[in-house]
Amino acid sequence: MSALLEVENLRVEIAARARRLVAIDDVSFSIPEGEVLGVVGESGAGKSVTGTAILGLLERPAYQAGGRIVFRGNRIDNLDGEAMRALRGREIAAVFQDPLTSLDPLMTIGAQLVETMLTHLPIDRQEAWTRAHRLLAEVGIPAPRERLQSYPHELSGGMRQRVVLALAFCCEPKLIIADEPTTALDVSIQAQVLDLLKRMCRERGTAVMLVTHDMGVIAEAADRVAVMYAGRLVEIGPTSEILRAAAHPYTQGLMASIPTMRRRGGDLLQIPGSMPRPDAPVPGCAFHPRCSHVMDRCRSERPSSFVSGASLAACWLAEHGAPAARPRP
Amino acid sequence: MSTTDRSNGMIPSRWWDSDILYRFRRSPVAVVSGIVTIALIAAAIGADVIAPFDAFDPATANVIDARLPPGSEGIYGDIYLLGTDPQGRDMLSAMIYGLQTSLVVGLSSIALAAFVGVLLGLLAGYFGGMLDALIMRIADVQLSFPAILIALLIDGVTRTALSRETHERLAVPILIAAIAASFWVQYARTVRSLVLTERGREYVLAAKVTGVSTTRILASHILPNVLGPVLVIATINLALAILTEATLSFLGVGIPSTQPSLGSLVRIGNEFIFSGDWWISACPGALLVILSLSVNLFGDWLRDALNPKLNA
Amino acid sequence: MTPDTILSVDGLTVRFDASQPLLTRLVTRTGRRTVHAVELVDLQIARGSTFALVGESGCGKSTIARTIAGVQRPTGGGVSFMGVDIAAFRTRRASMRYRRDLQMIFQDPYASLNPRWRVGRIIAEPIVTHGLLKRGRELDLRIEELLSTVGLSPSDARKFPHQFSGGQRQRISIARALASNPAFIVCDEPTSALDVSVQAQILNLMRKLQQELGLTYLLISHNLAVVAHMADSLGVMYLGRIVEQGDAGQLLDDPQHPYTRLLLDTVPDPHAPNRSRTRLAGEVPSPLSPPTGCAFHPRCPVANERCSHEIPRPVRVRKAWVSCHAVEEARLPPSLPNMLDPLNNTGDAA
Numbered sequence: 001m002s003a004l005l006e007v008e009n010l011r012v013e014i015a016a017r018a019r020r021l022v023a024i025d026d027v028s029f030s031i032p033e034g035e036v037l038g039v040v041g042e043s044g045a046g047k048s049v050t051g052t053a054i055l056g057l058l059e060r061p062a063y064q065a066g067g068r069i070v071f072r073g074n075r076i077d078n079l080d081g082e083a084m085r086a087l088r089g090r091e092i093a094a095v096f097q098d099p100l101t102s103l104d105p106l107m108t109i110g111a112q113l114v115e116t117m118l119t120h121l122p123i124d125r126q127e128a129w130t131r132a133h134r135l136l137a138e139v140g141i142p143a144p145r146e147r148l149q150s151y152p153h154e155l156s157g158g159m160r161q162r163v164v165l166a167l168a169f170c171c172e173p174k175l176i177i178a179d180e181p182t183t184a185l186d187v188s189i190q191a192q193v194l195d196l197l198k199r200m201c202r203e204r205g206t207a208v209m210l211v212t213h214d215m216g217v218i219a220e221a222a223d224r225v226a227v228m229y230a231g232r233l234v235e236i237g238p239t240s241e242i243l244r245a246a247a248h249p250y251t252q253g254l255m256a257s258i259p260t261m262r263r264r265g266g267d268l269l270q271i272p273g274s275m276p277r278p279d280a281p282v283p284g285c286a287f288h289p290r291c292s293h294v295m296d297r298c299r300s301e302r303p304s305s306f307v308s309g310a311s312l313a314a315c316w317l318a319e320h321g322a323p324a325a326r327p328r329p
Numbered sequence: 330m331s332t333t334d335r336s337n338g339m340i341p342s343r344w345w346d347s348d349i350l351y352r353f354r355r356s357p358v359a360v361v362s363g364i365v366t367i368a369l370i371a372a373a374i375g376a377d378v379i380a381p382f383d384a385f386d387p388a389t390a391n392v393i394d395a396r397l398p399p400g401s402e403g404i405y406g407d408i409y410l411l412g413t414d415p416q417g418r419d420m421l422s423a424m425i426y427g428l429q430t431s432l433v434v435g436l437s438s439i440a441l442a443a444f445v446g447v448l449l450g451l452l453a454g455y456f457g458g459m460l461d462a463l464i465m466r467i468a469d470v471q472l473s474f475p476a477i478l479i480a481l482l483i484d485g486v487t488r489t490a491l492s493r494e495t496h497e498r499l500a501v502p503i504l505i506a507a508i509a510a511s512f513w514v515q516y517a518r519t520v521r522s523l524v525l526t527e528r529g530r531e532y533v534l535a536a537k538v539t540g541v542s543t544t545r546i547l548a549s550h551i552l553p554n555v556l557g558p559v560l561v562i563a564t565i566n567l568a569l570a571i572l573t574e575a576t577l578s579f580l581g582v583g584i585p586s587t588q589p590s591l592g593s594l595v596r597i598g599n600e601f602i603f604s605g606d607w608w609i610s611a612c613p614g615a616l617l618v619i620l621s622l623s624v625n626l627f628g629d630w631l632r633d634a635l636n637p638k639l640n641a
Numbered sequence: 642m643t644p645d646t647i648l649s650v651d652g653l654t655v656r657f658d659a660s661q662p663l664l665t666r667l668v669t670r671t672g673r674r675t676v677h678a679v680e681l682v683d684l685q686i687a688r689g690s691t692f693a694l695v696g697e698s699g700c701g702k703s704t705i706a707r708t709i710a711g712v713q714r715p716t717g718g719g720v721s722f723m724g725v726d727i728a729a730f731r732t733r734r735a736s737m738r739y740r741r742d743l744q745m746i747f748q749d750p751y752a753s754l755n756p757r758w759r760v761g762r763i764i765a766e767p768i769v770t771h772g773l774l775k776r777g778r779e780l781d782l783r784i785e786e787l788l789s790t791v792g793l794s795p796s797d798a799r800k801f802p803h804q805f806s807g808g809q810r811q812r813i814s815i816a817r818a819l820a821s822n823p824a825f826i827v828c829d830e831p832t833s834a835l836d837v838s839v840q841a842q843i844l845n846l847m848r849k850l851q852q853e854l855g856l857t858y859l860l861i862s863h864n865l866a867v868v869a870h871m872a873d874s875l876g877v878m879y880l881g882r883i884v885e886q887g888d889a890g891q892l893l894d895d896p897q898h899p900y901t902r903l904l905l906d907t908v909p910d911p912h913a914p915n916r917s918r919t920r921l922a923g924e925v926p927s928p929l930s931p932p933t934g935c936a937f938h939p940r941c942p943v944a945n946e947r948c949s950h951e952i953p954r955p956v957r958v959r960k961a962w963v964s965c966h967a968v969e970e971a972r973l974p975p976s977l978p979n980m981l982d983p984l985n986n987t988g989d990a991a
Contacts, residue, residue, distance in 0.1 A: 017351070042836035043807075158924050186697040187863065188921035191907045195920070213836065216909030243911055257841035259870035260912045261893060261905070267848065268841040268870065274806050531753035535817065538710045538827075539767045540733060540740035553757045 003030040004072060004207050005054070005175055011066035012049055012058065012231075014278065021278035023049050023062060025231045031175065034205040036198070038222030038239065040212055042275055046231040047211045051177045053077070054209070055094055056084040072174065090120040093168035095197075097180035099160035102167065103152040109136070109163050110148030113170050120171045135166040139196060158189035162196065169200055176201070179211045194221050215258055219243055227251050230276050230286035237311025247308035248315045250287045285315070293317055352634050359634075362626035369620055373429040380422035381407075399608050412608045414597055423589040424613050428620070430590040434501060435571040438508035439563050442570075445509065446516025447559060451547055453517065454524025465521070468514040476511030476573055477580075483507040484582040497585050504583050508573050512566055519562060523555040564628035568621035575617055591617045647688040647825060647857050648709065652718035655679040655704050659929060676928050678704040680881040681718065683955075686857060686874070688824070693860040693868040693889070695904075696878035697925050705878075706829045706861045710745045711736060722825070741771045744818035748830035750810035754802040760813055761798030764788070767821040787816040791846060808839035815846065819854070829861045844870060865908045869893050877901045880928060880936040887961025897963040900937050902977055919977050935966065942978050943967045 012024035024046045031037045041047045052058055054069055056079065069077040076087060088094070096102055104112055113132035117123060123131070129148075136144035139162040152160055161181065168176050181197065182190040198221055201208055210222055218225050218239060226236040227248065235248040246252045256269035273290045276282045282289060288298040298316055306318040353359050372379055399412040399420075412420050449468075453461040471479075487503050488496055496503075527533060528551060536546050571591075577583030578592025585593070591613045598609030657676040660666060666673070679701040686692040694702040707713040709720055711727055720727045722739055730736040744767070747753040754763055764784050765776075774780045785795035791812040802810055811831065818826050831847070832840040844867065850856060862868050868875060869889070876886035877900065885898040896902045903921040923940040926932055935953050938944040947966050955962040956969045967973045 042838065156924055186925070187865075188697060188904065188907050189924060191909070191920060192922075214909075215837070215911035219911040219913075220909040254838060255911065257838045258911060259841070259844065259864075259866040261866055261869045261908065261910060262912065264869050264890070264893075267845045270841040270845055271838040274808065274839065531747040531749055532755045534707075534712055535745065535747065535753055535814075536766065537712045538740065538743075538745045539770050539821070540737050541766065541770050542733060550755055554755070 003070075004033045004035075005209075006030040006070040007050070007054065007067070008070070009067035010050065010053060010069065011064070012046075012053055012062055013065040015061040015063070016279070019279075020065075022065075022281065023231055023278055024053065027067070027228075027231075027233045029226050029233060029236055031207050031209060033174065034201070034207055036201060036208045036210055036221055036223045038210045038212060038218040038225040039228060040215060040218050040225055041228035042213060044230075044275060044277070045228040047213075047228050048179055049231075050228070051094075051179050051209060051211050055088060055092065055177055086120075089116060089173075090171050091173050092175045092177065093171070093173040095161075095164055095168050095176060095178040095181045097183050099157065099164045099184075100152060102164045103160065105152055108149050108151055109155075113148075113167060116167060117170050131170065132166075135170055136163070138200070139163070139166045139169075140192075141166075158185055158193065161185060161189075161193050165193070165196060165200065169204070169206070172204060173206060176206055176208045177211070178208055180213070181210070182217060183212070183214070190217070191220070197221065215243070215255065227254070230282070231278065232286055233305075233314065234287065235311060235313045235315075236305075237309070237313075241310050245309070247311055247313035247318050248287075249291050249293050249317070251313075253290075353630075356630055358626055359630040362623040362630070365619065365623035366627055369428060369623070370432060372425055373432045376425045376429045380419075380425040382419040382422040398606075399612075412606075412612075414594070414609050415601065418589075420594075420608060420612055423594055424591070424616055427589040427591045427594050427613060428616065430501070430584060430588060431571050431574055431592070431617075431620070434504055434508070434574045434584070434590070435567050438505045438512065438570050438574075439567050441505060441509035442512035442566070443516050443559060443563050446513035447520050447552075447555075449513070450517040450520025451524055451552065451555075454521035455528055455543075455547060455551065461521070464517065468517055471511070471514045474511075476508070477576060479511045480504070480507035480573065480577050481580075481582055483510065484577070497587075500583070500585055500588075504574060504577065507577075508570050511573075512570065515562055515566070516559060519558055520555050523558060524551055527551050527554050561628065561632045564631055565625065568624040568628065571624070572617070572621055591620075645688045646685045648686045648720070648722050648859070650682055650684045650705070650709070650718070650720050653679055653682045653705065653708060653715055653720065654717035655701070655708055655713060656716045674929055677881050677931055678928060679708070679715075682881075682883055684876055684883065684886060686825075686859060688857055689851070689855050690873040691851065691858040691860055691871050692874045692876065693862060693872035694876045694878055694883075695862055695865060695868050697863065697904075699880075699925060699928060700878040701881040701928075702861045702878050703829055706745070706827050706859060709859060710743065710827045711740060737771065741767070741773075741821045742823050743825045743827070744821065744823040745827040745829065746811070746814045746818050746831050749834050750807045750814060751834075753814050754810055756802055758802075759798065760788075760800055760802065760805075763802070763813065764798070764817050764820055767817060771821050773821060783820075787819055790819065790850070791816045792842075806839075807835050808842055811835065811839075811843050812846065815843075815850070819850070823856070825857045825859070827859045827861070830863070831860070832867060833862065833864060840867070847871070865905060866910070877904065880925065880931050882936060882964065884937065884965065885961060885963045887958075891960050897958050897961070897968045897973070898937075898965045899941050899943055899967065899973070899977055935964075941967075943973060 007030065008028050010024055010027045011022065014021040014023050027050060029037070039047045039050065049062065053064055056076065058064060064077055068075055071087070071092065076084065079087065094102070110129065110132050113135065114125065114128040117128040117131060118125065132148060133144055136147055141147050141159060141162055152163070155163065178197065182193050185193060194217065197208065200206070210217070212218060222239045224237060225239045225242050227234050227242070227250065229250050235242065235246060235251050242251060243255065246255060253269065253271040257271060259268055271290050276286060284300045285291070285298045285303050288294045291298065295316060303314045303316045303319070305312040305314045308318040353363070401412060402408055407419070414420055414423060449464050453464040483503065484507065487499070491499065533546060533550055536550055574583055574590065575592030575595065578590050579596045581596065583592060584590040594613035595610050595617070598606070598611070598613070601609055655678045657678055658673065659676045660673040661669070661671060682705060684692070694705060696702050704713060708715050715728055722743060725739060727736070727739055730739070761784050764787055765780055768774050768780060768783065769776070774783055784798050788795050788797055793809065793812055793816070802813065805813065828847070832843050835843060847858070848871070851858060858871070860868065860871055872889040874887065875889040875892045876883045877892070877898065878884070879900050885892060885896065885901045892901060893905065896905055903919060906918045907921050921940065926936070926939065932939050934949045934951050935941070935944070938948040941948065945966070951966070953964045953966045953969065955964045958968065
């Protein structure tokens with residue numbers, strides 16, 4: 001598997017008055033073709049900003065302050081607006097939490113699909129309408145021929161998100177950045193939309209960067225998972241391994257604090273305190289003030305990523321490949 | 330982006346606390362218009378001290394000195410910086426007193442309009458139903474008449490109903506009421522729509538669950554949270570109200586010509602423009618432009634600064 | 642009604658008028674439209690326990706919460722709290738005792754605190770409203786005590802809400818709810834706006850307070866794992882009706898109603914990835930025109946002719962009540978079939 005997307009030492013800063021706040025610090029990962037990479041973290045961890053940076057949609061006061069983003073062997077973070085626009089939608093598509101932000105309220109669903117395809121693909125209008133019809137049927141919209149003439153507000157939330165998926169897939173992109181695509185939906189609809197996303201990616205070999213705060217969604221859909229904390233990547237590895245036996249104390253704590261249907265009652269494990277804000281960065285490992293395994297060097301020295309099983313963990317505990325101790329609940 | 334940033338606390342959520350001063354210092358337009366506005370208001374307040382002559386005192390007016398151009402010397406050796414009017418009054422003094430009248434009328438009418446509008450908007454938005462429908466239909470009817478027309482109507486009615494002296498004495502309050510009558514609708518509509526969102530917010534619900542009385546909910550929870558936009562509208566409307574006063578006075582249905590206001594001064598000078606005595610109209614006119622422009626620019630800046638959607 | 646029942650809801654119905662204005666109705670020749678938010682709901686909550694209501698959005702769980710909290714008038718039926726019918730209150734004064742004993746915490750920690758009030762004033766509001774303490778030293782001490790109870794520092798009373806994180810704001814909300822020494826707290830999605838690690842802190846705090854103060858909770862949540870963690874009893878709602886309610890353990894381990902079973906199967910569990918599950922097909926129909934008969938029948942894999950025209954009555958299954966014809970007729974298979982291919986399942990339109 002060759003890497004479709006490579007993010008190297010990405011750094012994003014936010015210009016705030018006299019200071020520069022670091023939103024993303026030294027984040028590196030790659031997504032091979034056809035893989036679903038889940039990016040998980042709490043709000044403010046920088047997962048959405050990472051997606052925005054890859055799409056080239058960072059807006060003032062945020063800007064890329066370092067690192068490279070390489071897509072299919074070509075660097076894309078220094079492309080001009082025109083070239084990036086051509087790439088977005090054609091090769092890299094985006095799906096956001098609120099389907100209404102991706103859909104034009106004044107255009108019928110059919111018109112939006114057709115316009116997008118005509119912009120990016122060398123096909124005629126006739127062919128575009130045929131494909132639009134086929135896509136709506138494929139994403140499970142009932143009566144697709146009639147629905148082509150519908151406006152977004154005439155559909156339910158779940159149906160709209162299906163249309164957004166159709167729009168994302170209509171130019172056969174290689175990579176989809178999906179930012180909390182199911183968060184606004186009810187659990188039953190969430191499962192349907194996730195299934196659909198997974199199936200369409202598998203059939204087309206499309207890779208996905210799935211940004212979410214929900215470990216359940218990760219468990220459901222991701223091949224690999226990257227855990228972010230305070231703008232840094234703390235752990236990345238195969239989903240099953242991270243969910244079962246995470247190496248980084250933050251990931252362990254996160255997993256233990258999720259209530260489960262199986263274990264009822266009693267206290268949940270809680271990570272004390274809260275994540276540092278970008279305006280009050282923590283020296284050394286960003287997690288050390290909340291970590292139950294904190295050592296002296298954690299306070300001053302920032303850990304690099306170490307191999308731990310099939311994963312990489314940015315934790316001094318993983319330095320010698322020693323199995324990290326499980327937290328006491 | 331802005332929403333994520335806000336929830337992450339990268340930007341302080343209370344933008345009006347500290348950021349507003351920072352923004353003010355960073356905007357030259359705001360600084361200049363703010364200083365001019367404050368200087369004009371100060372001049373109007375200190376008119377008795379600043380003005381070289383008392384514009385209300387007939388003794389200081391000297392008909393021999395009538396219609397002197399700017400910079401002339403009167404027969405008693407007084408220097409008239411901006412010339413004199415047809416009654417021999419010093420233009421500069423008349424303008425400073427005129428500014429006072431214009432600002433008093435402008436501020437009072439806006440205060441009255443804001444008070445009535447905010448009150449009706451609160452009631453309409455919070456209680457809804459028939460009361461809301463009634464208030465808003467009255468507002469719609471009101472909106473379909475231009476401000477000048479309403480003021481002319483009120484002026485006409487009071488002129489026939491009251492004696493000449495009483496009318497002259499009550500000219501300023503009547504003018505204030507007339508201008509307020511045409512301005513309250515905007516406040517009522519804005520406040521109503523703000524109340525509609527605020528009253529559904531959970532902190533209002535929490536107060537209801539606790540059993541806080543409706544009056545208290547309106548006064549101490551909802552009102553403080555809808556006042557920001559009211560302040561912005563008031564600032565922008567102030568310039569409009571001053572111009573409305575000037576227009577009405579110019580048309581002869583506002584402030585009587587015995588009392589200087591910027592509008593009545595322009596009207597007096599209007600008769601003499603073709604005899605080459607331009608300064609009688611032009612000076613108060615220019616002051617009017619400066620005043621309304623600076624108030625307007627300041628209001629515009631305030632609106633942008635207080636609008637969280639614009640500061641990304 | 643048993644002696645330890647603190648709150649009982651009988652035949653509660655709440656409908657909203659969603660009609661167009663009269664003129665529009667006349668022009669377009671459409672009739673009145675009514676949202677059936679809650680239909681004939683019965684439930685009893687035991688003192689000191691946690692009763693949870695779960696369901697998808699629009700199922701009516703929040704409407705029930707608001708009706709119980711006294712900010713939504715019922716269309717029919719009644720709510721009786723400590724033996725007193727709350728719908729019978731005609732004046733605000735008459736309801737004050739009940740409002741002191743029943744408090745509420747809300748979903749959005751950013752909207753539930755007045756942004757212009759200091760934390761001390763926010764927490765003092767219930768105390769002052771009910772005249773429990775005079776302003777002054779005593780009130781200040783009580784506020785400090787409440788702040789430490791929820792794990793904040795006494796000096797936080799002088800700060801504004803925006804100076805706190807989401808989790809801390811939710812603690813302030815809880816402190817306000819505790820201020821009048823209530824017996825019952827309605828918790829409307831208390832953690833769904835919070836990150837998981839903060840959610841764990843708040844859930845632990847809620848349990849601790851329940852044990853120390855003997856509180857009764859009505860917990861409204863769409864998160865089944867949170868409900869499983871907190872609830873003693875459980876009610877599952879679908880389109881304004883409770884389809885199954887009873888002992889939480891029984892409902893979660895041995896759910897009867899097809900909706901409960903499918904809902905439980907749908908929840909992704911990070912602790913058990915890759916389990917095979919039956920999907921819940923389709924979407925919730927509009928409460929403007931709920932289906933006839935059992936409201937769940939268009940999505941139900943075991944629905945038959947009877948389900949489409951007859952509303953099922955609750956039948957007792959050990960420690961629970963289930964409203965389902967299939968359960969009543971004992972024709973429920975041990976595992977539910979996948980109803981339809983998830984691609985062609987959706988009966989939803991506009």
